[in-house]
Amino acid sequence: MVILGGVIARAGALLALAHPVWALVSQRTTSVSSSFPAAGNASYDYVVVGGGTAGLVIAARLAASGASVSVVEAGGFYETDFTNLTTVPGYAFSDPVLAPVEFFPPIPAVDWELLSEAQPGANGRKVHYAAGKTLGGSSAINTMCYHRATKSTYQRWADAVGNPSYSWNALLPYFLKSSRLTPPNWPKRNTPNATFSYDPTVFCSSPSAAACGPLQVSYANWVDPTNTWFSVALAAIGVVKNTIGFNSGFLSGAAYTTETITPDAIRSSSESSYLARALAQTTLKVYNRTQASKILFSGTKATGVSVTTGSLTYVLSARKEVILSAGVFHSPQLLLLSGIGPQATLDSLSIPVVANLSGVGQNLQDPIFFSVQNGLQTPSLASELADPARQATILQQYVSTQSGPFSSAGGYIGFEKLPPAARAALSPRTASLLATLPADVPEVEYLAGSFAGTGGGVTTIGDLSAVVLNPFSRGSVTISSASIADKPVVDMGWLSDPADAEVALAAFKRLRQAWNATALSAVKVGPEVRPGAAVQSDADILSFIRANAIQIWHASATNAMGKSAAAGAVVDWRAKVFGVNRLRVVDASVLPFAMPGHPQATIYALAEKIADCILADA
Numbered sequence: 001m002v003i004l005g006g007v008i009a010r011a012g013a014l015l016a017l018a019h020p021v022w023a024l025v026s027q028r029t030t031s032v033s034s035s036f037p038a039a040g041n042a043s044y045d046y047v048v049v050g051g052g053t054a055g056l057v058i059a060a061r062l063a064a065s066g067a068s069v070s071v072v073e074a075g076g077f078y079e080t081d082f083t084n085l086t087t088v089p090g091y092a093f094s095d096p097v098l099a100p101v102e103f104f105p106p107i108p109a110v111d112w113e114l115l116s117e118a119q120p121g122a123n124g125r126k127v128h129y130a131a132g133k134t135l136g137g138s139s140a141i142n143t144m145c146y147h148r149a150t151k152s153t154y155q156r157w158a159d160a161v162g163n164p165s166y167s168w169n170a171l172l173p174y175f176l177k178s179s180r181l182t183p184p185n186w187p188k189r190n191t192p193n194a195t196f197s198y199d200p201t202v203f204c205s206s207p208s209a210a211a212c213g214p215l216q217v218s219y220a221n222w223v224d225p226t227n228t229w230f231s232v233a234l235a236a237i238g239v240v241k242n243t244i245g246f247n248s249g250f251l252s253g254a255a256y257t258t259e260t261i262t263p264d265a266i267r268s269s270s271e272s273s274y275l276a277r278a279l280a281q282t283t284l285k286v287y288n289r290t291q292a293s294k295i296l297f298s299g300t301k302a303t304g305v306s307v308t309t310g311s312l313t314y315v316l317s318a319r320k321e322v323i324l325s326a327g328v329f330h331s332p333q334l335l336l337l338s339g340i341g342p343q344a345t346l347d348s349l350s351i352p353v354v355a356n357l358s359g360v361g362q363n364l365q366d367p368i369f370f371s372v373q374n375g376l377q378t379p380s381l382a383s384e385l386a387d388p389a390r391q392a393t394i395l396q397q398y399v400s401t402q403s404g405p406f407s408s409a410g411g412y413i414g415f416e417k418l419p420p421a422a423r424a425a426l427s428p429r430t431a432s433l434l435a436t437l438p439a440d441v442p443e444v445e446y447l448a449g450s451f452a453g454t455g456g457g458v459t460t461i462g463d464l465s466a467v468v469l470n471p472f473s474r475g476s477v478t479i480s481s482a483s484i485a486d487k488p489v490v491d492m493g494w495l496s497d498p499a500d501a502e503v504a505l506a507a508f509k510r511l512r513q514a515w516n517a518t519a520l521s522a523v524k525v526g527p528e529v530r531p532g533a534a535v536q537s538d539a540d541i542l543s544f545i546r547a548n549a550i551q552i553w554h555a556s557a558t559n560a561m562g563k564s565a566a567a568g569a570v571v572d573w574r575a576k577v578f579g580v581n582r583l584r585v586v587d588a589s590v591l592p593f594a595m596p597g598h599p600q601a602t603i604y605a606l607a608e609k610i611a612d613c614i615l616a617d618a
């Protein structure tokens with residue numbers, strides 16, 4: 001992960017518009033100006049709140065059915081509002097929007113600028129938690145890793161909501177419908193020691209491109225040489241490169257991951273894929289730079305949304321349904337502001353109660369990660385980007401052949417259940433909590449990353465991270481006033497459950513074992529950089545983790561899907577909010593629990609599935 005220090009400072013220099021992608025976007029939007037209505041009361045069949053990852057899938061599919069649809073999005077077009085930091089894959093990890101620190105560079109053009117509550121389990125730190133405020137939402141600022149969860153994860157989901165339509169077999173059509181895969185470009189990758197095999201049958205194979213989903217999924221057109229050494233290191237501890245990849249319902253071993261990147265090496269977001277197609281082919285109306293402040297009800301029937309563009313406040317009425325897709329923090333915020341949530345919270349802020357739903361904003365699950373670093377003599381994505389002598393060459397490579405470091409967002413990852421020796425140190429309570437997870441659900445993810453080197457033969461600071469995938473800690477989202485002007489109050493609950501600390505400690509030791517691989521001595525330089533040899537005891541390692549762990553931006557489950565409101569669920573298996581009518585929530589907030597690994601593939605598929613549900617119910 002290249003997210004701190006000098007990288008952020010350097011990013012300040014990248015301000016002007018330079019990539020041809022801007023020309024593309026202005027073509028896309030000016031040719032369809034009727035898609036952007038003027039502010040003022042209007043009625044639609046469906047009003048979608050939030051033009052992010054899930055929201056644009058829903059809006060595009062409903063509009064394609066011939067229904068009248070509008071989508072309300074607080075942000076604009078990231079390609080024109082921000083810099084090529086959002087569009088060029090090589091910048092994905094150096095975008096200053098990621099900064100997970102209390103004092104972060106404000107980036108109002110694409111970010112909500114949320115600052116968390118102090119985390120007692122993490123030395124009382126408050127962190128900036130990036131969340132996309134732009135068309136595309138977090139798919140426009142994420143780090144582009146695309147993969148699916150395991151077969152048993154989806155079965156567990158089906159069991160949790162009491163409906164078989166969440167099984168792997170039932171969801172697979174929606175994974176296919178949302179995406180299209182471009183096979184690896186081996187000549188551009190040009191790295192014989194980094195070949196792999198994968199399973200093409202779990203992607204859309206229709207010869208007609210229009211039949212496949214619009215989201216572009218591909219493998220980077222460049223292999224980071226340092227990642228080939230992380231492949232060796234992980235294999236040495238048993239996390240061996242697999243032959244199938246991470247899209248077939250299995251998460252075990254290591255692999256070069258698929259990424260949401262177009263074949264010509266530009267970020268593929270829900271905006272550049274789904275929205276671009278909908279603007280060209282449907283009558284979808286987009287209210288950009290427009291913030292929803294409240295869902296309006298007649299009794300318990302949702303009738304529309306109160307929105308504000310500039311200084312104008314007006315109502316978008318929904319003849320059929322309102323679909324809330326404002327994301328894991330803002331969907332619970334909007335429900336609460338609209339009178340749906342724990343009665344005590346609503347009463348304390350004098351918000352009239354529409355539905356007393358105790359689960360709104362509860363149950364937040366946020367995986368954390370941390371790393372061990374060593375000096376390496378190998379070049380890497382970070383060292384290439386930081387080397388002035390390489391700039392002209394790598395820019396030329398990107399512009400003329402869409403390859404080289406700028407075309408890559410990293411992408412070597414691995415998954416495992418902790419092996420027996422590591423499990424032996426777990427307390428009985430932690431062992432029994434982990435035993436509640438299905439056999440194919442990994443407990444830890446490993447991520448290969450890098451920072452630029454420090455000279456003296458150190459070309460790269462290799463950064464091997466571990467993610468605690470299934471947090472038992474719980475956080476929450478709530479509100480501090482009855483006004484949309486106040487940001488949601490976000491508490492991730494990091495390391496509040498001791499089981500997470502035990503898994504983190506075990507995972508940290510696995511990182512050191514991987515770094516200790518004999519083969520790595522060929523490229524390692526000097527003693528361990530971080531945390532350094534002085535950190536040895538369990539207590540010292542845990543202090544390091546509490547002081548340094550950060551989010552991987554995969555928070556979920558703040559409006560969990562489930563069987564009943566009494567059990568803490570907020571929506572049913574059709575994503576309908578309990579206790580009211582004509583209102584659904586579709587985004588990361590309705591995941592019933594944290595997906596193992598990176599969630600975006602699942603969120604795209606979920607949105608496709610619920611779009612089908614909505615049309616079937618219409």
Ligand SMILES: Cc1cc2nc3c(=O)[nH]c(=O)nc-3n(C[C@H](O)[C@H](O)[C@H](O)COP(=O)(O)OP(=O)(O)OC[C@H]3O[C@@H](n4cnc5c(N)ncnc54)[C@H](O)[C@@H]3O)c2cc1C
Nearest residue numbers: 050052053054074137138142143145292553587588598600
């Ligand atoms: C920095 C970062 C890196 C990540 N890396 C990865 C990765 O590599 N792989 C992966 O799988 N996942 C990754 N994720 C997670 C993944 O991107 C998110 O889980 C997913 O995009 C969330 O989708 P969503 O639809 O729930 O919300 P979002 O995509 O965030 O959409 C919510 C939308 O609602 C809008 N909105 C909110 N409130 C209002 C309002 N009141 N009025 C109008 N509009 C509003 C927002 O502006 C936004 O556009 C990352 C996330 C982040 C932030």
Ligand SMILES: *[C@@H]1O[C@H](CO)[C@@H](O)[C@H](O)[C@H]1NC(C)=O
Nearest residue numbers: 014015016017018084088406
């Ligand atoms: C991104 O934009 C900056 C500023 O205009 C420019 O210097 C840089 O070359 C661009 N990067 C790429 C990969 O196009």
Ligand SMILES: *[C@@H]1O[C@H](CO)[C@@H](O)[C@H](O)[C@H]1NC(C)=O
Nearest residue numbers: 029030036076077288289309
């Ligand atoms: C929305 O985007 C369109 C296309 O870029 C632009 O013309 C319009 O001014 C934007 N609306 C607002 C309120 O900024």
Ligand SMILES: *[C@@H]1O[C@H](CO)[C@@H](O)[C@H](O)[C@H]1NC(C)=O
Nearest residue numbers: 040041042313314315316317
């Ligand atoms: C817009 O709708 C709201 C609520 O339905 C109504 O109070 C208001 O008068 C309408 N505004 C105009 C300009 O029609």
Ligand SMILES: *[C@@H]1O[C@H](CO)[C@@H](O)[C@H](O)[C@H]1NC(C)=O
Nearest residue numbers: 191192193225228229232378
């Ligand atoms: C793999 O090949 C690349 C490019 O030839 C080289 O830089 C790297 O060191 C090799 N990695 C290993 C583990 O041998």
Ligand SMILES: *[C@@H]1O[C@H](CO)[C@@H](O)[C@H](O)[C@H]1NC(C)=O
Nearest residue numbers: 342343344356357358565566
């Ligand atoms: C609201 O729901 C909670 C939990 O279901 C319940 O304990 C509480 O009594 C309810 N409040 C009212 C006023 O009904």
Ligand SMILES: *[C@@H]1O[C@H](CO)[C@@H](O)[C@H](O)[C@H]1NC(C)=O
Nearest residue numbers: 509512513514515516517518
């Ligand atoms: C590293 O390897 C050496 C030699 O095999 C071994 O003695 C040592 O315990 C290992 N250290 C770790 C942290 O795995």
